[in-house]
Amino acid sequence: MSTVQAGTELQQAIALLKEKKWVDLTHAFGPDSPHFSAFDDAEFKTLFTHDDGFFAQRFTFPGQYGTHIDAPIHFVQDQRYLEELELKELVLPLVVIDKSKEALENNDFTLSKEDILTFEATNGEIEADTFVALRTDWGKRWSDKTAFENKDKAGNSHLPGWGIDALRFLFEERNVNAVGHETFDTDSSIDVRKNGSLIGEYYVLEQDTYQIELLTNLDKVPTKGAYIFNIVAKPEKATGFPVRSFAILP
Secondary structure (H helix, E strand, C coil): CCHHHHHHHHHHHHHHHHHCCEEECECCCCCCCCCCCCCCCCEEEEEECHHHCCCEEEEECCCCCCCEEECHHHCCCCCCCHHHCCHHHHEEEEEEEECHHHHHHCCCCEECHHHHHHHHHHHCCCCCCCEEEEECCHHHHCCCHHHHHCECCCCCECCCEECHHHHHHHHHHCCCCEEECCCCCCECHHHHHHHCCCHHHHHHHHCCCCEEECECCHHHCCCCCEEEEEEECCCCCCCEEEEEEEEECC
């Protein structure tokens, strides 16, 4: 194939993509945004203003802040850092499992293997090499930190999440590539307390893959047919970093 032909094909592909609907799956975040309880609030500081000739800022936050990507090394020793993820791993067919109604009725909702089988009975088998996102509409709480953390009088959070049987089914029987969700953690809060550990998150990252946490706008993408793009900076030896995730619809 000539260089001209290749260039024309690429131009046509990009033009086609730009005709499609693009959906931002990423929260804008700041010092007052919800975040994992072990972390301090982010700090944004102005270093120079336009009066100095240019506007520049300093941003201080943990790698796991806002909508972010977790690299395998985040939980598992001797696994890959963020910079070692291949570019093509970050662009995948997107499957969305909608459990927003269940999460509204039961904030401790935990996705099970049975839930996935019920989903497949209506939507067809989940394909290999896909990115599976759990939609709970928790992202709609983002502007209200108290509602997002959803703590009871004892200080325990109640957030939905993945069950370990569901994750094992997806990775071992459906051979998916990666997963994502709208909450702080992979596991539901009730499972974390029951198990005394984030066993779901450990399991996902043990698969030498990544996950995206604190997604939003999953209600604006179809169950199947879209592609997710997870665009991220490349700091050295990073365990994770805020990401710009978006979907291109079919």
